Amino acid sequence: MNNEKFLEKKMRFAKGYIVFGFLLIVINLALSYWAIKIKDFWFSMIGIWGVIFIAMGIVRYFLYKNQSILKLYRVHENDERSEMLRGKAGYLTFVFSSIALAICSVIFVSFNLIWPSIVVLAILFVQFIVFYMLMWHYSRKL
Numbered sequence: 001m002n003n004e005k006f007l008e009k010k011m012r013f014a015k016g017y018i019v020f021g022f023l024l025i026v027i028n029l030a031l032s033y034w035a036i037k038i039k040d041f042w043f044s045m046i047g048i049w050g051v052i053f054i055a056m057g058i059v060r061y062f063l064y065k066n067q068s069i070l071k072l073y074r075v076h077e078n079d080e081r082s083e084m085l086r087g088k089a090g091y092l093t094f095v096f097s098s099i100a101l102a103i104c105s106v107i108f109v110s111f112n113l114i115w116p117s118i119v120v121l122a123i124l125f126v127q128f129i130v131f132y133m134l135m136w137h138y139s140r141k142l
Contacts, residue, residue, distance in 0.1 A: 006074055010064045017057030024050030094131060098124065 028046040063069050076082045101124045108117035 007064060007070060010070070010073065011061065014057045014060035014064060017053050017060060019057075021050045021053030021055075021057060024053060094127070098127060101127070 024046055028050060031046070064073075101120050105117045105120040105124065108114075108120060
């Protein structure tokens with residue numbers, strides 16, 4: 001993959017962050033315009049996350065314009081050690097989030113909160129299904 005295609009791929013991510021940030025701000029404005037009965041905290045959080053995503057997109061855009069940083073990203077993306085470390089980090093993140101969801105479910109059940117515990121268990125179930133589907137998919141690629 002040449003530098004132009006690699007730069008184009010990375011710029012799509014930066015533009016995606018900016019578009020998602022603007023989308024969050026538009027959702028925030030639409031919810032406040034229609035005066036949907038959500039607490040003010042959530043209105044401000046949606047807008048703040050929109051601004052954060054826009055800022056991340058702009059920073060990434062200017063980082064990817066720097067050729068030395070782009071070269072470093074390209075090396076790290078194709079390095080076998082980096083791929084192995086990302087895989088290990090992803091697996092540990094999966095294990096941690098699974099344990100955290102299981103603990104949340106137990107806490108909800110102990111407080112007799114049935115619907116939140118059902119939602120958390122459903123998320124946990126979907127997470128395991130997606131994990132094993134991805135494991136099967138990537139094992140076929142090897």
